[in-house]
Amino acid sequence: MNSSLRHLCVALTASLLIPASAFAGDRSDWPDNFTVGTASQGGTYFAYGSGWAHFVAENLGVSGGAEVTGGPVQNMALVHAGELGFGLVTLGPAREAIAGESPLAPGVKMDNVCAMFPMYQTPFSITVLADSGIKSISDIPDGARIGFGPAGSTSDSYFPRMMETLGVKFKRRNGSWSDLGGQLQDGLIDVVAFAAGIPIPAVSQLEVQSSINILEFNPDELKKVVDAFPVAPFTIPQSTYRSLSADSQAVSMWNFAATNCDMPESFVYEITKLTMENNDKMVSIHKAARSTVPENYDKNTVLPWHPGAARWFNENGYTIDANMIK
Template structure:
């Protein structure tokens, strides 16, 4: 990859000491995830291990690695350049990238292909104590992630839904982990974090600092969902984070595992099979791993399936 990414090398080489395995040619397979403070990263690491341990191409063995990245928008762009074999991308961003909408206006990425749906990512608007509603954010500092990112787009959509403009808040462009540190230090009022819950950066923050999760519900959210149908209503359960003693109404969007059209059909088939036939292993790493199932593998998938993944789903009866 042209861009320097921190690489989490998974133990794909465990057991290579035997001469039989040493003789196998290895096919390298990368998975672009997100920052270390989110959910993409730990699940991507375990998925890479699952693939490395449970898939091969006969005389070739797939060796997978998970790489830190800048999440959905950047990951879709990497796939568009065929700079990595696969990536995690939020369903709304993936749809926008393929169809040339929103952040990708006039820049449609038509070589994107889907491998399968993963889990719902919860929109968590984390704030300092005392900020209890979205309207309280007026005049406050709010982190929305990198300009042009899915988070940045969502903040703009939320502001519009609540009758506000970007100029009504002071935007900060920190990562999840950086945002948590700034809230802890009193240098940031709130941060928009869309990730599988519980999210490690929020867990660490709530364990040492009082925080609030602002509800996202009511007429403004109904308005948002009309323009962004990939967002579904959900509940962040009480006790997800220290100090959050009541259920919080919010929204969520499903994460999709995507690739590009140049990936070979055999590799796409093998990695898709490895994921959905080893979901119990992913469930041991993160609570969101329990929500990755073959039953929901095609939910929120609006772009073409990769032919290799499609072959697997036909074998399983998900597609006729």
């Protein structure tokens, strides 16, 4: 490693460290290590989850890291089964998994997954190459090859149904966001339907290398999708991507960090405290973490709260009813 890179790594680590004295207490039941389920490389989950795992590990002195997964649907299954201690989940797939409607295990109620803290909203947005001539959703031609992200991801679970609701006839493709971005550039697919926190690394990379159009939902399309799916209107600010000449209308779904409900209470309490009380550190990991603030705790109406997380929120003026705590 050259000296400048070494200095950068040291500076980044130092910028994420909190005084160790802030985390005193009994750790006898804490795990020796932990793993966070994220999603594919090139997406926001992986960038956010990897950085957050490093932040927690460095500050709490427990070895931890991120794992590439298929996204929220798989994360719910892995956390429920105890194969991963933590996972990043979107509330739509979480609701289906709790109800026993996960496509990975139909009939299995994944009810051993608990909420920790709000992350950010996942906008659903559509990207094409500018030279495709596609400027709106209605311009997408019949039979277009659309990349919907990794199989079983939030995008793959909902975006195809949204496109069908809007009358788009397509050929479905799956892959990591970075792979699909490359396929779009190479002409192997026509559209990428992204569902990830903004700015999406793969879109930022695409617009450096190509001229792209980011398609928005018109008022009629917006109403149809909001009426049919567990999403809400969302505005992508013009400043998010240099390809935007104005704010772009999209829809979104909330994401929460989740844990196996059997994780030690004091461990989850300290992780929640660390994350909720240091938003500046989280934003330095990923800009989407601007929404990783305690005020957004009430966006969770799906997952039961882990007792450790609920204790921090209740101690700090954010009321979580006892019937919402596992």
